[in-house]
Amino acid sequence: MRILDAHQHFWDLSANYLPWLADKPVSFRYGNYEAIKRDYLPDDLRADAEGFELVGSVFIETEWDPADPLGEVAWVERLRQREGLPNVMVAQAWLDRDDAPEVLAAHGQASFVRGIRHKPAAASSPDAVERGASGSMGDPNWRRGYGLLARNGLSFDLQTPWWHLAEAADLAQACPETQIILNHTGLPADRSLEGLAGWREAMRLLADNSNAAVKISGLGQRGKPWTADSNRGIVRDTIEIFGIGRCMFASNFPVDSLVGSYHTIFSGFAEIVADLPVEERDQLFWQNAARIYRVEMEGVA
Known part of the structure; x- marks a missing residue:
């Protein structure tokens, strides 16, 4: 099975500072x-993906030291040259910071x-959403930075719980030239009937915008093994x-x-769409x- 892994991370903890790790x-x-x-x-990654034809990968920022948002790009460039992976990357930027214009221009x-x-x-739950909260998609400072993406040729990877997808839909409509790629399937952690109904409604709001795509990933549940049946x-x-055409x-x-x-997850995907x-x-x-990530696939028919 041929795979272009649309969301993965590399890190060298002996050389680089990732605060959360x-x-x-x-x-x-x-x-x-x-x-x-x-x-x-x-x-x-290659060892984990053994048995599949891994033709490339998309590196997603790893919450690298926020004081050095360009450092991860330099490190990934050296990694690419030495190892042949990843093909492309999604970098770190803080859209509501004063340095956003310079960082986005460099990216x-x-x-x-x-x-x-x-x-x-x-917000921690659907009933706690506060429109326009500081640092949210409705924050004017945050949206000002977001408005600079298209002019720099950059897409936006969005990781947020599904109860914020109405804000994401508004963002998609306000900046139709910017590609939004929703991470981790909108984080449907609540698998109750009510939770899944809310998740589906929110996903439809975002999907109504042609500039929105989604990565089917991050479907694990705390304390439970990943299975095809639980995620089908x-x-x-x-x-x-x-x-x-808009799912990865x-x-x-x-x-x-x-x-x-890796085998469990990708074999599970294969079973679900067999x-x-x-x-x-x-x-x-x-x-x-x-x-969607504009990856040149030389030699892949």
């Missing part, structure tokens, strides 16, 4: 994450940077809502190694990622 533990949706406090580099000049990720401030409905609902499968490795092996035509499966596993 180096300092005291943070609140994390999968619970204890001690197991991933170790170096993770291209050879590790736009890097030949392998395709977009940025800045996790907006989020979410995967198929996402494909139905966004359409084949991704590993979120090494983070999702906390809930399942009834689809091979052309549609190719779109989900690699072609859409290559198109």
Whole structure:
């Protein structure tokens, strides 16, 4: 099975400062994450993906030292030259900071940077959403930075709980020239009937905008192993809502190694969509990622 992994991370903890991995533990949706406090580099990804045809990857920023948002780009460039992975990256930027114009301009000049990720401030539950909260997608300072993405040729990777997708839809409409790529399937952690109904409604709001796509990833549940049966409905609902052409499968490795092996996750995706035509499966596993992230696939037919 051919894979262009649309969302993965590398880190060298002996050389680089990632506060959430180096300092005291943070609140994390999968619970204890001690197991991933170790170096993770291209050879590790290739070993995890053994048995699949890994044709490339999209590196997503790792919450690198926020005082040095350009440092990760320089490190990834050296990694690419030495290891052949990743193909492209989504870099760090803080859209509501005073240095946003300079940082985004620098990212736009890097030949392998395709977009940025800045996790907006989020409420802890649907009933706690505060429109226009500081650091949120409704914050004027945050939106001012967001408005600079298109002129620098950058897309936006959005990681936020589903109850903020109405704000994301508004953002998509306000800046139709900017591609939004929703991370981790909108984080449907609440698998109750009510929770899933709210998630589906929110996903439809975002999907109504043609400049929005989604990565089907990050589907682990705290304290439970990743299984195809537990995630089948979410995967198929996402494909139905966004359409084949705007969905991408991704590993979120090494983070999702906390809930399942690479083989478990991608074999699970394959099982869930086994009834689809091979052309549609190719779109989900690699072609859409290559198109949306503008990855040159030399020698791949």
